[in-house]
Amino acid sequence: MAAIPTPQRPRERLLALGPEALADAELLAVLLGTGKRGRSALDLGHDLLAEYGGPAGLAGALPAELARRGGIGPVKAARVVAAFNLARRMSPANARVQLRDNASIAEAVRPWLAHAQRERLVVVVCDAALRVRRAFVITEGAADHCLVPVREILTAVLLHDGAGFAVAHNHPSGDVRPSEADEHVTASLRLAADAVGLDFLGHLVIGGEQWASCAGGR
DSSP states (O other): OOOOOOSHHHHHHHHHHHHGGGGGGHHHHHHHHOOTTTTTTHHHHHHHHHHHHSSHHHHOOOHHHHHHHHTTTTHHHHHHHHHHHHHHHSGGGTTTOOOOSHHHHHHHHHHHTTSSSEEEEEEEEEEETTTEEEEEEEEEOOSSSSOOOHHHHHHHHHHHHHHEEEEEEEOOEEEOOHHHHHHHHHHHOOOOOHHHEEEEEEEEEEETEEHHHHHHHH
């Protein structure tokens, strides 16, 4: 495999032309830093994007599954996952947007859930004016279920000085119909929130670009 001339390497192109000039695979190659025998970092970037269907799909990859790939390993996997999580923290879910309705809740949690391959539970903490203070993944489970720790959710909301909160989890299958267990958890969250004086805004199920609301919210 011929070496890429220095001026054409992704890192040098980024420094000379700015990140806007680089393709997705080149930006990923900068994160990876090095390749493996017979495959450059740029080749690995192309491989990852092809396997996951682009940056959005790669954003949902787990560190362990990336680390198992040849030429990646735990250090490079950590870099990639960290970069996507930094990007998520600049998303509308952390831009002091107001949770006006279920659609705005869905938009706030989408960066965490839309392409996740396992079920994740996201908590969105808001102030008394329903402006987002913080959003984060509180638990992650298997491909078809995850635990909903009611006490841990309430504790996290109070620790972040929240006046209210919403929760959402994804169904990797794409089926957004709430299960009986989802409805039960929603009712439990509502009762627990009422008991400590928190405003429970709702519980959504996300499947790709679709979403549905569980009964028992605000």
